[in-house]
Amino acid sequence: MKSKIIDDLTWRYATKKFDPKKKVSKKDLDELLEVLRLSPSSYGLQPWKFLVITDKKIREKLRPRARGQAQVTDASHLIVLCARTDIDGKYIRKYIESIIKVRGVTRKSLKAYEDRMNAVMKSKSHEEREEWASRQVCIALGMLMAACAQKRIDCCPMEGFERGKFDEILELEKSGLKSVVLCPIGYRGADDFAKNKKVRFDKGDVFGFI
């Protein structure tokens, strides 16, 4: 018998055609956003921001920059997962402050941790830091998609879009952000054409045991 988890992940697929009339409820959206907020990241630094776009005009403007794909306008909500481009000493300090606040520990007890984060971030070029942040965003995307499947909410991860144009339209640069990946969420249309059998390589191809 298949487990619930495997059932969920077998059910999901990259939905191309959403039912534009079916909306994700406020309660469900809040839960999915909380999944993103709780996602793990390297050092716990959360180098991300998640934009939820419902504005019709903006979505119409974005669509041609994502190869005209209908998911951008037709899904219930369009989530744009962004990486922060401003992970520096000041940002790390802000994170340290939040640890002090939540855990009631002393700043001194976190000194070595802060130093290490600063050293690691300084050892990376600006591009490497952005890439590092983008990978963390992809971890959050994985968490989000797993949660969507659990809740039988459809989604469609999308990498094929003009990042520069998205960043421009959403005015991300001034906020220290860059778009990494899109995840429209909602409910599959009755006429969705992507309901094909899932294709995955055999176990022998993707696992190794040492």
Add this chain to the structure above:
Amino acid sequence: MKSKIIDDLTWRYATKKFDPKKKVSKKDLDELLEVLRLSPSSYGLQPWKFLVITDKKIREKLRPRARGQAQVTDASHLIVLCARTDIDGKYIRKYIESIIKVRGVTRKSLKAYEDRMNAVMKSKSHEEREEWASRQVCIALGMLMAACAQKRIDCCPMEGFERGKFDEILELEKSGLKSVVLCPIGYRGADDFAKNKKVRFDKGDVFGFI
């Protein structure tokens, strides 16, 4: 009332100290591996391989290359998530063959899709392709961690290790692989020190609504 999903993700944390005596069962491991195999990836290309390491000697050898962290040797299983470095026309062809086999469609019907994947991959430098593959691996990591939390299996995503040394010890280069991230899995020790209150930025910091 909190949902099951949020409960699970609140329960999880990056476990530093595993109980070396508690093993993940074969059944649970198989399920977690199936989660990895079912993970979504760009174009469905699955540019990854997942190594499950139980060999004690190898794990002892790897540990000093991961800042001596105990999780590497003490967790039930060490999963090394790898990116493929060989995503080329031949690999894409293999993927197309697998679609034909699973869905019973004609090669002709997949021509445009194959051309597009080839064009996109060719437009990237070798480094960009590897980075792209690494991001897909991070999506799979997110899925894996979500499933671990659902099953109350502990894990600890680890980026802080010497990739080159890991690749050498595990002889990854000849298999067209590069290590991206580690995920030891198992059960938290009674004396684990990392059971601190979870620190996350406020909703206002991580969400934007447009």
